[in-house]
Amino acid sequence: MYEYLVNILFSVTGNQFLAQASVMILIAALPLFVVILPYALAAVLAERKVSAFMQDRIGPNRTGYRGLFQTLADILKLIQKEDIINSEADKKLFNISPLLVFAGSYAAFAAIPFSGMFIGTNAEVGIFFILAISSLVVAGILMGGWASNNKYSLLGAMRSAAQIISYEIPTALVILSIVMLTGTLSLNTISELQTAYFWNWNIFGGAAEGFKQFILIPFMIAGFIILYISTLAEVNRVPFDIPEAESELVSGFHTEYSGMKFAMFFLAEYANMFAVSAIIATVFFGGYQSPFGYLGNTLNFPLLIPFEQFFWFMIKGLFFVFVQMWLRWTLPRLRVDQLMTVCWKYLIPYAFINLIIIGIISLL
Amino acid sequence: MLTEFGKIFVFIVLSLVFVVISVFAAKLIRPKRPTTEKLKVYECGENAEGTPWIKFNIRFFVIALIFLIFDVEVVLLFPWALVYKSYGIFGFLVGAIFLILLGIGMAYEWKKGDLNWDRPKISPPVIKKENN
Numbered sequence: 001m002y003e004y005l006v007n008i009l010f011s012v013t014g015n016q017f018l019a020q021a022s023v024m025i026l027i028a029a030l031p032l033f034v035v036i037l038p039y040a041l042a043a044v045l046a047e048r049k050v051s052a053f054m055q056d057r058i059g060p061n062r063t064g065y066r067g068l069f070q071t072l073a074d075i076l077k078l079i080q081k082e083d084i085i086n087s088e089a090d091k092k093l094f095n096i097s098p099l100l101v102f103a104g105s106y107a108a109f110a111a112i113p114f115s116g117m118f119i120g121t122n123a124e125v126g127i128f129f130i131l132a133i134s135s136l137v138v139a140g141i142l143m144g145g146w147a148s149n150n151k152y153s154l155l156g157a158m159r160s161a162a163q164i165i166s167y168e169i170p171t172a173l174v175i176l177s178i179v180m181l182t183g184t185l186s187l188n189t190i191s192e193l194q195t196a197y198f199w200n201w202n203i204f205g206g207a208a209e210g211f212k213q214f215i216l217i218p219f220m221i222a223g224f225i226i227l228y229i230s231t232l233a234e235v236n237r238v239p240f241d242i243p244e245a246e247s248e249l250v251s252g253f254h255t256e257y258s259g260m261k262f263a264m265f266f267l268a269e270y271a272n273m274f275a276v277s278a279i280i281a282t283v284f285f286g287g288y289q290s291p292f293g294y295l296g297n298t299l300n301f302p303l304l305i306p307f308e309q310f311f312w313f314m315i316k317g318l319f320f321v322f323v324q325m326w327l328r329w330t331l332p333r334l335r336v337d338q339l340m341t342v343c344w345k346y347l348i349p350y351a352f353i354n355l356i357i358i359g360i361i362s363l364l
Numbered sequence: 365m366l367t368e369f370g371k372i373f374v375f376i377v378l379s380l381v382f383v384v385i386s387v388f389a390a391k392l393i394r395p396k397r398p399t400t401e402k403l404k405v406y407e408c409g410e411n412a413e414g415t416p417w418i419k420f421n422i423r424f425f426v427i428a429l430i431f432l433i434f435d436v437e438v439v440l441l442f443p444w445a446l447v448y449k450s451y452g453i454f455g456f457l458v459g460a461i462f463l464i465l466l467g468i469g470m471a472y473e474w475k476k477g478d479l480n481w482d483r484p485k486i487s488p489p490v491i492k493k494e495n496n
Contacts, residue, residue, distance in 0.1 A: 017366075024371055025378065028374045032382060080390075082395050083394060086403050086404060086405050098383060099384070102382070106379035107372060107375050107376050109375065149405055149415075150407070152407075153416070158421075162424050169431065169438065172435075176442065179446060183449060185442070185446065250408075259394060260390040263386075264387070340479070341480075341481070352463070352467060359460070363448075
């Protein structure tokens, strides 16, 4: 898609760099305006509706038909809010923090393939880049918590940083085992390897053939569970929400933020939720691949396939986002010592053993 | 020429521009009426006592140190994971030895109690009293 558009623009303008830059800006803007913003609008409403139905309430139902415009009303409200920076805050760091947090979570979308035709960058490092760039979020969170000069913010930021960096290790170990199996870091290639039918997905043994596939299944499921738990902790969702535990720390590192800056943290949080769900879907559940053939192939209309792939990708990603919301009303919050025990004494040793076993099996 | 990493750079710049524009666009609409009360540090309605910039818990440092070791290890293992199949069983053993060494290190940390969030119990040195 990138080359195609660049060629068109190049023939029009005759300037290679101009053509490339303008096409790239368009491509970089697409995930934001086509995926993240509509998704965040829907997800904030869904979060409230899902929690309402789970607690036998009605949820927001005043704005628009059954409360459909609730999030829009929230955004209008947030735009009008006064931007308060408390008199003792470190103003520079306080303002940089939302930039870092949002940039860190949005940059991850550069390497996620939304369909076979649409991916921001074809850099070979793919998933490794995502692991690296998401550390920017930790820096942003610590910066915001420290600059606020507020006890709740600093406590929340410190807990958050400790939690995110701890759970990055099981995440990286599980992804490492997938890399050993597939032999590539590019998420696009990982998706392409899981083509055709759903029994080719990595969770069912992936591209390995014959008996190897059957031996792999239990270890893949174990890897998926470890990855799901640790990504849940990385995005600070319940049951790992002690950094922003509203009943003890008000709301963690963004207690002092208001107005649009708060909205940016909120948007980054929802973007992160989708990013980790998309990564799980890509790594274990075939990414943009359909579970059973494409309509475009049956109708002999290949132009339809990228749109179908995009549809399947969104379905898979949104399903895991829904599970995150579901878990929020199912599990109680962990204590901080339990949190560290789960990570260091259970997930990491299991992920280690899983890694070695998958390594041996894929060598056979 | 725009390289593949240049594309990532465009993504990052675009997200920064998006945040800056939306914060400044809101500036046109939002009111600005600061008062001393409003600008106080939030502490559930009380006047804030003392500074939050205190020494924080040493356990955070220990976690960060262990994290650092494991993170460097993961960075070293990624290139190995990409190519180990082409070296057969020998290639696997090289990585496995490295992994086992780390496993031993982790077992040592576990034994020492550094993975416990509760402070490890330090037995005070016993001073023998000499009875004269």
